[in-house]
Amino acid sequence: MIRTAIVSDAIDVPALIREVTSEATGATTLFLGTVRDVNDGRDVTGIEYTAYAGMASDELQRIAVEAQTQFDGVRVAVEHRIGTLGLSDVSVAIAVAHARRTQAMDASRFIIEELKRRVPIWKCEHYADGERQWIDPTASRASVVAS
Amino acid sequence: MIRTAIVSDAIDVPALIREVTSEATGATTLFLGTVRDVNDGRDVTGIEYTAYAGMASDELQRIAVEAQTQFDGVRVAVEHRIGTLGLSDVSVAIAVAHARRTQAMDASRFIIEELKRRVPIWKCEHYADGERQWIDPTASRASVVAS
């Protein structure tokens, strides 16, 4: 089973775990991305996530399908949240279950790495000093936009 | 932070996730071991987990401490359940959080692999045909005990 979604409300993490776990699975893994209070030494107050909604949904689904091809029998539920998130809020949840733990763990890692590489979602960090900036993981330092 | 325990009641998985996640962490991983309905082609009805309680607690704690040494800043909560478990029941839950995802994922894998290698816990599978057997991961086939 595969289910992926871009959502704007809080992610129901226990529901995702239940969704992938079955009597035929022996290992369930969960990966959560959460909003950190400090990034690159700056105090973060929140993160605004924005997406190219239609393509982000498609790309996320393609990644889950690739995971299922690579890790046969894997069960996957992924949600990525967009909108304004506060500290410790869950931005992404990846639940994976498989009969065997190695496949579950490897599939989970594959999904988060591909998601970060390919899914058209962006984050704008808001700082305690009032500035905000779009994060560019490919740059050493993102450009600062006065808020 | 580290907390490890051998428990006899159901594991409160969301509580473990909350326990390790903080405003300073950006990635939380969870590993769950659950009871599968089939093992080695035989229909399983449940698993009885038994432990050398005192040593299992000590060894689990030692593994978590080693994880913290290897993955600086990691936050760990681990519970292993003993007693008789039914299908899909959670036998072990490993929650790990870290500022960075790679450390959280690597620490989680380290803990489950070491746990399976070292913690003195045993499982006796109960089968639909009434037999039961102690599982020996080092043997090609465990010895069968008539029930």
Next chain:
Amino acid sequence: MTQLQVLLFASYADAFGANCVSVTVAEPATTADVVGALRALPGGHVLPMSPLVAVDRRYTRGDVAVSAGQEIAVIPPVAGG
């Protein structure tokens, strides 16, 4: 000549001051033509040498043909997760 709509996001949308801009390109047009036309607009200096371009919600590689019926987007470095 034809007019194409291009979707913009995040830092690119900020730089161009819009989530969607029109560019005028010669037919038959390619993604490189679209990027070139964007670069000439105010804000176009933020585009890297070879920005990611998606057509119909899939990444393209190299220079590919585009036409008015397609959904064209120029994609800043992604930062999901």
Next chain:
Amino acid sequence: MTQLQVLLFASYADAFGANCVSVTVAEPATTADVVGALRALPGGHVLPMSPLVAVDRRYTRGDVAVSAGQEIAVIPPVAGG
């Protein structure tokens, strides 16, 4: 000669019919002496060549000294998780 208590678990406990057995060994005793004495008891045939032995809740390596004040356990292949 001294009497030592040895903790047994899982398949070993089943084979010996007890969670704890007494063995009589010459002093000073070692873990190999304990395993040798266990092997002579009914059920002792289930022990592998070099079973894992824990003393005071830590795994031992090779042959180490043991005395009556210590907690001695012979550990079947573990299967947690």
